[in-house]
Amino acid sequence: xxxxxxxxxxxxxxxxxxxxxxxxxxxxxxxxxxxxxxxxxxxxxxxxxxxxxxxxxxxxxxxxxxxxxxxxxxxxxxxxxxxxxxxxxxxxxxxxxxxxxxxxxxxxxxxxxxxx
Amino acid sequence: xxxxxxxxxxxxxxxxxxxxxxxxxxxxxxxxxxxxxxxxxxxxxxxxxxxxxxxxxxxxxxxxxxxxxxxxxxxxxxxxxxxxxxxxxxxxxxxxxxxxxxxxxxxxxxxxxxxx
DNA sequence: TATGGAGTTGACTAACAACTCAACATGTAT
DNA sequence: ATACATGTTGAGTTGTTAGTCAACTCCATA
Numbered sequence: 001x002x003x004x005x006x007x008x009x010x011x012x013x014x015x016x017x018x019x020x021x022x023x024x025x026x027x028x029x030x031x032x033x034x035x036x037x038x039x040x041x042x043x044x045x046x047x048x049x050x051x052x053x054x055x056x057x058x059x060x061x062x063x064x065x066x067x068x069x070x071x072x073x074x075x076x077x078x079x080x081x082x083x084x085x086x087x088x089x090x091x092x093x094x095x096x097x098x099x100x101x102x103x104x105x106x107x108x109x110x111x112x113x114x115x116x
Numbered sequence: 117x118x119x120x121x122x123x124x125x126x127x128x129x130x131x132x133x134x135x136x137x138x139x140x141x142x143x144x145x146x147x148x149x150x151x152x153x154x155x156x157x158x159x160x161x162x163x164x165x166x167x168x169x170x171x172x173x174x175x176x177x178x179x180x181x182x183x184x185x186x187x188x189x190x191x192x193x194x195x196x197x198x199x200x201x202x203x204x205x206x207x208x209x210x211x212x213x214x215x216x217x218x219x220x221x222x223x224x225x226x227x228x229x230x231x232x
Numbered sequence: 233t234a235t236g237g238a239g240t241t242g243a244c245t246a247a248c249a250a251c252t253c254a255a256c257a258t259g260t261a262t
Numbered sequence: 263a264t265a266c267a268t269g270t271t272g273a274g275t276t277g278t279t280a281g282t283c284a285a286c287t288c289c290a291t292a
Contacts, residue, residue, distance in 0.1 A: 062202045069196035080185040084218035102200035108224040
């Protein structure tokens with residue numbers, strides 16, 4: 001529980017068969033930073049960096065992000081720029097949506113346009 | 117456009133008939149800080165300070181908070197704790213929802229349960 | 233046994249956030 | 263004219279975020 005992010009990152013990185021150096025190079029970070037994060041010596045990186053890491057590891061960023069309590073800047077942008085989006089989220093918060101209900105909403109979202 | 121928060125704050129403060137010094141004193145801030153914020157010389161204060169300001173001015177903090185582009189803590193909580201909620205928002209971001217579409221989503225949200 | 237790849241650690245830093253302090257300007261009432 | 267409340271500004275402070283750099287250690291294999 002103390003270092004769930006670091007542990008998850010290490011697992012994902014190993015699953016992708018990358019060394020700390022390789023991963024770090026592809027994002028443009030110092031490899032020692034990766035090491036410290038994996039060992040919980042430093043807190044998780046910024047949301048944007050997490051997204052970058054996931055891009056390189058070819059995994060979806062949601063799980064790692066959820067472990068950190070951080071919100072990616074793109075998402076923050078829509079949330080803070082659209083009044084209607086805020087309304088939506090306030091309502092969702094008020095209702096206290098379950099995971100299943102969120103999943104239903106994702107489906108509604110996809111039905112909004114023809115299904116791509 | 118450039119300084120909506122500062123302008124709104126100034127209006128609210130004047131409506132409450134408080135000087136910058138009075139307002140600042142009641143929160144425990146330096147009055148010159150209020151001045152700079154009102155003039156857009158400094159960015160809006162922290163969310164907590166905004167809430168304090170609103171408490172003193174006897175107004176609801178939502179409007180001023182919304183002007184700052186900061187994510188209200190309620191919303192931040194759901195978004196950061198639920199992987200599915202993040203998935204939803206990432207998808208919404210990817211699709212670039214219009215305001216009308218967000219409104220549709222709010223309706224879907226309400227249909228999710230019987231109408232409370 | 234030495235060469236190289238992988239990981240760990242301590243010390244340091246640049247940029248930013250959220251302010252304070254001191255000095256000065258301006259407007260108003262006396 | 264002056265006294266005082268109010269507002270503005272430049273410069274500096276303190277803490278946090280998100281890392282870097284150089285110096286190690288450990289391990290496999292040629």
